[in-house]
Amino acid sequence: MSTATTHDEHHEHGPATGLMRWVTTTNHKDIGTLYLWLSFIMLLTGGAMAMVIRAELFQPGLQLVDPNFFNSMTTMHGLIMVFGAIMPAFVGLANWLIPMMIGAPDMALPRMNNWSFWILPFAFTMLASTLFMEGGAPAFGWTFYAPLSTTFAPDTTDFFIFAVHLMGISSVMGAINVIATILNMRAPGMTLMKMPLFVWTWLITAYLLIAVMPVLAGAVTMMLTDRHFGTSFFDAAGGGDPVMFQHIFWFFGHPEVYIMILPAFGIISAIIPTFARKPLFGYSSMVYASASIAILSFMVWAHHMFTTGMPVAGELYFMYATIMIAVPTGVKIFNWVATMWRGSMTFETPMLWALGFVVMFTIGGFSGLMLGVAPVDTQYHDTYFVVAHFHYVLVTGALYSIIAAFYYWVPKWTGNMYDEKLGKIHFWWSTISVNVLFFPQHFIGLAGMPRRIPDYALQFAEFNMISSIGGFAFGLAQVFFLYIVVKTIKGGEKATDKVWEGATGLEFEELPSPAPYHSFDEAPAVK
Amino acid sequence: MIAIEKDQQEEVLRIILTPNRSISWPLLVKFYLFTCGVSFSIAMLFAFLGYWMVIPFSGLEMMVLGGGLYVTCRKVYRQEVISVDNDHIKLEKGCISVDESWQFDRHWARISIEEIKNFRKTSSLKIGSHGNFVEVGSFLNESEKETLAFELNQSIISSDFLRRVG
Numbered sequence: 001m002s003t004a005t006t007h008d009e010h011h012e013h014g015p016a017t018g019l020m021r022w023v024t025t026t027n028h029k030d031i032g033t034l035y036l037w038l039s040f041i042m043l044l045t046g047g048a049m050a051m052v053i054r055a056e057l058f059q060p061g062l063q064l065v066d067p068n069f070f071n072s073m074t075t076m077h078g079l080i081m082v083f084g085a086i087m088p089a090f091v092g093l094a095n096w097l098i099p100m101m102i103g104a105p106d107m108a109l110p111r112m113n114n115w116s117f118w119i120l121p122f123a124f125t126m127l128a129s130t131l132f133m134e135g136g137a138p139a140f141g142w143t144f145y146a147p148l149s150t151t152f153a154p155d156t157t158d159f160f161i162f163a164v165h166l167m168g169i170s171s172v173m174g175a176i177n178v179i180a181t182i183l184n185m186r187a188p189g190m191t192l193m194k195m196p197l198f199v200w201t202w203l204i205t206a207y208l209l210i211a212v213m214p215v216l217a218g219a220v221t222m223m224l225t226d227r228h229f230g231t232s233f234f235d236a237a238g239g240g241d242p243v244m245f246q247h248i249f250w251f252f253g254h255p256e257v258y259i260m261i262l263p264a265f266g267i268i269s270a271i272i273p274t275f276a277r278k279p280l281f282g283y284s285s286m287v288y289a290s291a292s293i294a295i296l297s298f299m300v301w302a303h304h305m306f307t308t309g310m311p312v313a314g315e316l317y318f319m320y321a322t323i324m325i326a327v328p329t330g331v332k333i334f335n336w337v338a339t340m341w342r343g344s345m346t347f348e349t350p351m352l353w354a355l356g357f358v359v360m361f362t363i364g365g366f367s368g369l370m371l372g373v374a375p376v377d378t379q380y381h382d383t384y385f386v387v388a389h390f391h392y393v394l395v396t397g398a399l400y401s402i403i404a405a406f407y408y409w410v411p412k413w414t415g416n417m418y419d420e421k422l423g424k425i426h427f428w429w430s431t432i433s434v435n436v437l438f439f440p441q442h443f444i445g446l447a448g449m450p451r452r453i454p455d456y457a458l459q460f461a462e463f464n465m466i467s468s469i470g471g472f473a474f475g476l477a478q479v480f481f482l483y484i485v486v487k488t489i490k491g492g493e494k495a496t497d498k499v500w501e502g503a504t505g506l507e508f509e510e511l512p513s514p515a516p517y518h519s520f521d522e523a524p525a526v527k
Numbered sequence: 528m529i530a531i532e533k534d535q536q537e538e539v540l541r542i543i544l545t546p547n548r549s550i551s552w553p554l555l556v557k558f559y560l561f562t563c564g565v566s567f568s569i570a571m572l573f574a575f576l577g578y579w580m581v582i583p584f585s586g587l588e589m590m591v592l593g594g595g596l597y598v599t600c601r602k603v604y605r606q607e608v609i610s611v612d613n614d615h616i617k618l619e620k621g622c623i624s625v626d627e628s629w630q631f632d633r634h635w636a637r638i639s640i641e642e643i644k645n646f647r648k649t650s651s652l653k654i655g656s657h658g659n660f661v662e663v664g665s666f667l668n669e670s671e672k673e674t675l676a677f678e679l680n681q682s683i684i685s686s687d688f689l690r691r692v693g
Contacts, residue, residue, distance in 0.1 A: 048569050080531075108595070108598075108599040108602075109595055109599065110599065112595070150629065160673065172588055173591070176591060176595045177595070179592070179595075179596070179597055180595045180598075180599040181599075182595070183550045183558065183599075183601075184548075184550060184554060184555070184596070184599040184600055184603055185549060185599070185603070186548060186549035187547065187549075188668065189549040196676065207562070208561060209561075210566065210588065210592065211565055211566060211569060212569075213588065214566065214570060214581050214584035214585040214587075214588050215558075215569060215573065215581055216583040218570075218573065218578065218582075218584050219581075221580050221584075222578060222580050225580075233577070233578060233580075240568065244576065248578060251569075276672030325593040372541070383538075459655070461537070486638070521643075521649060521693065522649050522666065522668050522669070523547055523668045524669060525666070525670070
């Protein structure tokens with residue numbers, strides 16, 4: 001009986017080569033990369049549609065496209081940005097980061113992970129193909145209210161319905177994977193209250209997805225049966241209720257908003273402590289605030305429908321419930337500011353994007369409060385004020401956090417530091433242009449300009465022109481971002497293992513840069 | 528995780544190895560039932576209002592969620608049992624029942640620790656004899672592997688191995 005020590009170098013095998021690596025991969029990092037690239041392509045595609053919208057609105061009158069195509073552009077832009085850019089980007093980040101953050105070797109269900117990604121390109125191809133079909137792409141807005149999406153919709157709507165089903169299947173599979181991974185595969189010592197906030201917020205997001213996706217699937221299926229199988233779920237002539245479509249849609253749609261912002265809170269909660277060189281202020285209150293936001297998100301959906309003629313008691317309830325969400329959201333903003341208070345702050349690119357998020361997401365939050373007040377919303381409903389509000393939340397909120405996450409974790413992913421000077425140019429270029437783009441929309445909205453119109457009255461001309469100039473500049477800034485991404489992947493100054501002086505977490509403390517293809521073949525020790 | 532049991536009557540020492548379980552099966556079942564409750568409540572609410580088509584999607588989704596959680600939980604509920612008696616070392620691997628087993632002559636058995644050259648300097652612990660080695664406790668971390676190697680060494684070498692525990 002004896003003990004021998006030998007060497008084995010075969011365990012550290014890397015990825016396969018060639019195209020089939022990406023088609024058949026079950027590695028969480030590969031799949032994360034695929035998600036991130038898809039979301040970038042979708043961002044540029046949806047962005048190109050936004051450019052068409054802003055070009056048409058550059059001057060009053062019909063300039064470039066016919067009104068139906070304009071409406072198709074607003075519809076496709078919304079759908080592609082929500083389902084194609086923001087959501088897949090967060091799923092990509094979840095794939096890359098969650099196993100590394102909790103000390104797991106991979107996602108819990110790797111084959112399902114592969115499948116949930118590869119459904120998406122087909123879904124978006126199906127959706128985009130409607131642009132080239134007779135009747136044109138769906139033009140009823142990303143909210144696809146009945147009867148616009150049933151009685152009056154083009155035949156291509158069926159492709160839209162199946163594309164939404166595929167996106168839903170993908171999202172549900174991704175959410176199941178995240179839940180199974182976080183619950184079952186945490187390293188020893190990684191208790192729930194030790195998990196990084198990005199992991200917490202994703203656990204809550206996945207739960208929201210699980211809860212609301214069947215509602216979306218049911219809604220689009222009922223649309224399909226109303227269109228082709230003689231049912232009247234949303235047809236008043238057959239005893240149905242078109243307003244009920246709005247209730248069903250927003251029962252899904254409002255939690256969907258939080259699905260797109262909760263992971264952003266997790267990202268910002270990782271970045272600010274690193275560059276303030278202080279632990280996050282009020283970790284547990286951040287967890288409880290995220291959970292409170294998620295619970296409240298199920299109770300406020302009808303604030304999108306104040307003008308449908310609901311009873312005053314209903315308006316009052318939804319108004320108070322909506323405003324209540326400001327409390328846990330305020331807790332988060334307070335905690336981020338308190339984390340920075342007397343911190344030893346530096347302002348590298350990820351921190352700039354995180355600070356941009358805090359300031360401008362708060363602007364979007366305040367305009368959301370205004371819209372939550374029922375009597376005021378009657379004035380603002382369906383105006384450009386609403387457009388300004390949700391773009392401050394989703395562009396300077398969700399998208400900013402995704403870009404911040406890229407700059408923060410890309411040295412860990414590639415082993416290369418990004419170009420700091422270019423990163424800062426990207427930030428200031430984007431931040432100035434995004435405000436030129438969206439801030440004037442508050443004014444034209446308050447002045448009464450409705451959304452989803454290709455032409456407008458003369459008094460809105462100047463602000464629209466300014467907004468369009470901001471839009472073109474912001475669009476160009478994201479092409480510049482593509483250059484930075486490619487440059488960083490191809491090379492650059494080598495990153496240290498810890499990357500940032502103040503970084504904490506298993507991915508920085510237990511893994512080299514770049515992180516190996518297989519991170520944790522065995523569980524790390526959690527302090 | 529390493530647990531050591533001894534059976535004085537049969538004169539067998541058992542070392543039971545299990546992966547880390549970050550959630551217990553009963554808690555996971557509670558989580559699943561709660562999620563089903565939330566999902567079906569939403570579906571029933573809409574069904575009550577006449578919009579019943581949410582129900583099949585909720586059902587389908589809960590089936591997939593249940594399947595996913597079960598499959599993952601099964602992975603972390605696998606275990607390896609090393610039984611040492613006077614003449615043999617028996618290694619059994621499985622989950623609910625024994626899926627694979629190996630038996631070695633105790634007097635010829637040896638333990639091998641292979642260092643894997645990677646960033647985290649992990650190792651692979653193997654047990655076997657006559658050139659036939661099987662990895663044990665691949666899911667254990669380094670300190671647990673060290674403990675296991677020590678326990679195996681001591682228990683297998685020592686003639687009164689049953690006195691070592693309990």
